[in-house]
Amino acid sequence: MRLTTRKSEVLLWCVQGLLAALFLFAGGMKLVMPLEMMKGPVPLPGLFLRFIGVCEVLGAIGLILPELLHIRRELTPLSGAGLVIIMIGATAITLAGGDVAQALVPLVVGILASVVAYGRWRRAPRSRTSHAAGLLTVAS
Numbered sequence: 001m002r003l004t005t006r007k008s009e010v011l012l013w014c015v016q017g018l019l020a021a022l023f024l025f026a027g028g029m030k031l032v033m034p035l036e037m038m039k040g041p042v043p044l045p046g047l048f049l050r051f052i053g054v055c056e057v058l059g060a061i062g063l064i065l066p067e068l069l070h071i072r073r074e075l076t077p078l079s080g081a082g083l084v085i086i087m088i089g090a091t092a093i094t095l096a097g098g099d100v101a102q103a104l105v106p107l108v109v110g111i112l113a114s115v116v117a118y119g120r121w122r123r124a125p126r127s128r129t130s131h132a133a134g135l136l137t138v139a140s
Helices: 003-032 046-069 077-097 104-123 131-139
Strands: none
Touching: 003 046, 003 104, 003 131, 046 077, 077 104
16 A cells, blocks of 8 residues: 555545534434524524434444444445435525534535545445446346
8 A cells, every 4th residue: 555545545635524523413312402592594494403413423423433444335435415405405504594604614624525525436346337337237
């Protein structure tokens, strides 16, 4: 393994660990806090906040477990991509609330999630046969 590959692997794991901890905490809080305490500058429905909490917790699990256990490793970049979508929404809602400085936090978190999604997508194991080749076999 080349040194740069090892360094990038360690960096990806560090970013994944930090993001997983952040999203486990944030999502867990959305699941256990009373809805009255989660009121922000832009009012959001309580069930939507709970849904986002579930997505964040599942995304955090998806950032770590598939890659760690080497089971369905393609789920790690998909989890990162899903968290990017959540962070785009969080950035937009924060900007709509009028606080530009606080919008930097979800923006940076979203960029880090996109780094993980891209980095793990490039390292995701590829199957030896393509999907199209499998379809040709079935059609024959």
